[in-house]
Amino acid sequence: MLQHVQSGSLRVLAVSAAARLPAVAGAPTWRETGVDAVFSNVRGAIGPRGLSEAQIRYWEQTLARLAASESWQKSLQSGNRSAAYLDSAAATRAWRALNQELQLLLGELGLLKK
Numbered sequence: 001m002l003q004h005v006q007s008g009s010l011r012v013l014a015v016s017a018a019a020r021l022p023a024v025a026g027a028p029t030w031r032e033t034g035v036d037a038v039f040s041n042v043r044g045a046i047g048p049r050g051l052s053e054a055q056i057r058y059w060e061q062t063l064a065r066l067a068a069s070e071s072w073q074k075s076l077q078s079g080n081r082s083a084a085y086l087d088s089a090a091a092t093r094a095w096r097a098l099n100q101e102l103q104l105l106l107g108e109l110g111l112l113k114k
Contacts, residue, residue: 002080016040023080042098044091060087 002023004010012027016039020029030037045063047055066072067085076083086094106112 021080042094044086044095056088 005012005024012024014028014030014033015021015024016030018038047059064085067083103112
């Protein structure tokens with residue numbers, strides 16, 4: 001999509017992110033246009049149930065090092081992406097909050113299966 005924006009054949013009206021995106025800096029956020037909402041794509045690594053505390057710590061440390069690595073940062077930058085590393089507890093809270101938001105939204109739209 002970015003190549004079409006850069007060529008001028010596609011115009012971004014607004015972005016759902018909390019802040020303007022560098023790749024399309026001229027595009028306002030939804031909030032700037034009067035839509036009080038923020039939405040981002042979420043990606044993560046999820047382990048199986050029953051991991052021990054030691055296993056969770058190992059993976060948190062490993063993934064934190066990856067997220068801080070120069071090669072990962074370059075990959076993010078080249079793909080016009082941003083990242084926010086969350087440890088297990090913070091990720092669990094974020095997933096639960098997102099689930100509640102989506103339940104509410106889908107319910108309001110009449111799309112929630114019962």
